Amino acid sequence: MRRSLKGRILLLLTFVLAVQVISYLNHFYLIKSELVERWYKNANVLVNAISNRLSYLLEEKMGEINTLIAKYERMGFSPEEILWRLSGDINSITEGAFYDTAGKRVAFSSRLKTSSVFEDVLSSLLEKTEMLGYYTDSYGELYVKVKIPDFQDNVFKGFYVAGINLNTLLEDIYPLSLQNANLYLLDGKGKVLLSMRQTGKENSLKASARVKGTDWVLVLEEPYSAVISPAYGFLFRSLMFGVMSTVGLGIVAFLIILRIFKPLDRLKENIIEWNKNRRINLQSDDEIGLLSKTFERLVDRLEREKEVYMSIFNSSVDGMLLVDREGRVRKANRSFLERYSVSEESLVGRHISEFIEPYSPEALFLPEALLTLGGKKYIINMCAVQINTENGEFTLYQLRDITEKKELELMIYRTSKLSVAGEIACSIAHQLNNPLASILTHAEYIHDASSDQKLKEKAQVIMKQALKSAETVRRLLDLARAFDGKPQKVNPYNITKEVIQLLSFKAKRKKVILEFTSDTNSELGIVCFPWKLEQVLVNIIENAIDASEQGQKVEIKLRREGDSYVWIVRDYGKGIADEDLSKVFEPFYTTKEDGTGLGLSLVKRFVEDMCGSINLRNTERGLEVKISLPLQIF
Incomplete structure (x- = not known):
């Protein structure tokens, strides 16, 4: 009614x-x-x-x-x-x-x-x-x-x-x-030892603190x-x-x-x-009759102007949104509806901040904004024009899709950073090769020429470490070239155990517990590049150890999912800020004080070289890394 x-x-x-x-x-x-x-x-x-x-x-x-x-x-x-x-x-x-x-x-x-x-x-x-x-x-x-x-x-x-x-x-x-509070002292069993004033039985608020060097607890109490x-x-x-x-x-x-x-x-x-x-049949010459005729002519004129404006509104190539003062959508043009595959009924009445962020009603131009509709994300820029009508104040937004442009810019940016990383890795590798060769030669000479058993053992250690360093140099060169060697069939269970054993000394020194579980058959194998898989696991588990505090644990899980093997490494540290999750795989980006920023970029590259995927997500406490590799990489 x-x-x-x-x-x-x-x-x-x-x-x-x-x-x-x-x-x-x-x-x-x-x-x-x-x-x-x-x-x-x-x-x-x-x-x-x-x-x-x-x-x-x-x-x-x-x-x-x-x-x-x-x-x-x-x-x-x-x-x-x-x-x-x-x-x-x-x-x-x-x-x-x-x-x-x-x-x-x-x-x-x-x-x-x-x-x-x-x-x-x-x-x-x-x-x-x-x-x-x-x-x-x-x-x-x-x-x-x-x-x-x-x-x-x-x-x-x-x-x-x-x-x-x-x-x-x-x-x-x-x-x-x-004035209204009481301060009293409790012993270790909660018994009142000392009270500064008498307290009633009414409901009260309490705050307490332990007295250093004793088992006493000091309580401050005030009536609610x-x-x-x-x-x-x-x-x-x-x-x-x-x-x-x-x-x-x-x-x-x-x-x-x-x-x-x-x-x-x-x-x-x-x-x-x-x-x-559509006619006012008011045969009157008073103010009401004059107002009625004027109203009739005004409505006819407004309807003609409305048709012109709507034609311009719908003919625009860019998307257009009409938004009221409260930020709610009143109308969308044809280009917007067709470009983003939505209906006008699903938009009208919604607040613009529900699908566009960041949104600020005072901003007249946004060079970049994120549009989310139908489960898809688009990068747009926005121009705003204030419109005042008899129905109120509105804002007309012009939206231009720049998603493809931004993707191209990001691809060029990442390619340039990877190129620089390759050049640096190549330069470092060439600078280290000659000293390593000299160290290895002299160590072999000492080992063969000396009759002192202890000296031979020390020379053997030098040779082993020099060969290990030479292998690292060789892997650095992989930043600058695409040769990966031949894939081999390896046991994922065994190689994971070897990596955990390799890092166990560092974990014990930091008092971090490494917990490994697997639900796969240890006899099953996977065809991949063994040294790349080893480096991926070393980097991820070592990062988890670095992020953990004393007494915490790092969980490493290996399981079979369909035609893939999945590693899940989880720590209980502070995690990574959500805004930084998309940057951690970029070369030279690091949150560590002494980090180089190359570790995770190499991890992502090695995983993708083996046709796998790697994902990071923050949990309620700590960070979880999921690595998935197919049984066959070719």
């Missing part, structure tokens, strides 16, 4: 009021969440600072005790006198005891009229400074017992044990700004109602403002309905009649 304009205005007022209330409530809950989140952030910083300060003060007190003991011993005081002076010089110490080297108590001093809480025999005789426990005096204040070994002229004489008042330390560092109280003030003020503004708007709307809508009702009836007959 269609509502009248009057009814719609009243409905709009009701809707505005409802939206305001919902908006205020939404903001209220957002403010509550923000206040709680901010409290946790600030409380964690504060409780960590207090915890660190408490740990520092404990260490400072123990250092001060140690210093004063040495001072008084040089002055010739007895243990009883030293203990009495310690309790007078340090405000957080009131009593203490001295134990001989066997741990037996031989002296005790206290400024409190209480019985001794120091045991007759020490439970720990380690000659180091440590905390022995804690106790509460008759006033309810918490003390921690600290044991300090006594050395005189590097000779161990016994132990001084003193009680440090934790209440005094916490009062010195307890922030005065914590005190944290979110500013949100309730906002809600009350917002609701009052919303009610007052809605009432004022309702009064204005009522006056408009009384003064304007009666004349408009007559015009509405005649326009309805015109819509049926």
Whole structure:
């Protein structure tokens, strides 16, 4: 049922009021969440600072005790006198005891009229400074017992044990700004040792931090109602403002309905009649009759102009999109629909940012943008023109497909980088060949001419490493030429085990676990270039080890999928930024501080030379590399 304009205005007022209330409530809950989140952030910083300060003060007190003991011993005081002076010089110490080297108590001093809480025999005789426990005096204040070994002229004489008042330390560092919060100390079992104030049973927020050097946990607690109280003030003020503004708007709307809508009702009836007959049969010379005739001529003119504009719009070779102020598509021309194989119904009403990125309504020209339609991606450039009409403000976008141009530019760029890589590899290889040949010749001479067995073994090592380096040089030359040798049949299981064994020393040194699993028959083979497959696996597994932290593992899986073998190497490191995944195979691109940027580019080239594929993807934690090679490469 269609509502009248009057009814719609009243409905709009009701809707505005409802939206305001919902908006205020939404903001209220957002403010509550923000206040709680901010409290946790600030409380964690504060409780960590207090915890660190408490740990520092404990260490400072123990250092001060140690210093004063040495001072008084040089002055010739007895243990009883030293203990009495310690309790007078340090405000957080009131009593203490001295134990001989066997741990037996031989002296005790206290400024409190209480019985001794120091045991007759020490439970720990380690000659180091440590905390022995804690106790509460008759006033309810918490003390921690600290044991300090006594050395005189590097000779161990016994132990001084003193009680440090934790209440005094916490009062010195307890922030005065914590009006509603409480700070208390828990032991390792969660028992409350010390509380700065009494707390109620209401719901509260808590932040905690461990005190360094102890098993204590410092907890900061504040009532939930005190944290979110500013949100309730906002809600009350917002609701009052919303009610007052809605009432004022309702009064204005009522006056408009009384003064304007009666004349408009007559015009509405005649326009309805015109819509049926394309003529307004209003035999009237008043303002309404004149307005009706003018309206009829204006509509005829607009329809003719619309036909001209639509003809220009659809005749454009480039794609054209008409977008409203909200960024939603209103119309697409024929070239756009045919070029990207979409229907106008599937586009109209969609936000342009859903299929074009990056999108900015302020940008009048974008040299490059990504268009995604029908599961396909296109590279386009965009020009924008602002259009103002009686129906509102629109933006007309002209879209030109430059996908083929960008693909050609990328191909030329990669080819040039590979060419440079080949030239560098060739130059390095030629520079190393002569020194390697000289090293190999002299090593062979030493091996054959010397009668010293140890010298022969060392010469043998030099020869082996020189031959290995020569092989590496030969592989460098493969960057500059396409000769790969002859493919051979190899066992993928065995060659993977060999690579893992080769890298096991590096993994053990870094404390990274290499985990290898395979569901293939170890007797089955694959025809490929063995040295290329070995280099591919070495590079990928070595990168995974480099990306792993101590104690993490690298998973290597080998399995058969149809007519291919698949290797999956996964680490649990930091992974690679999504925007960098498309660049890692480019020559000289690296994220390592000491990397050359050639490793993965060679890996990709070797895999493609063997008609295979390699893919990288970030997992929830780490990076996964998938290598697939066919059983036959020719």
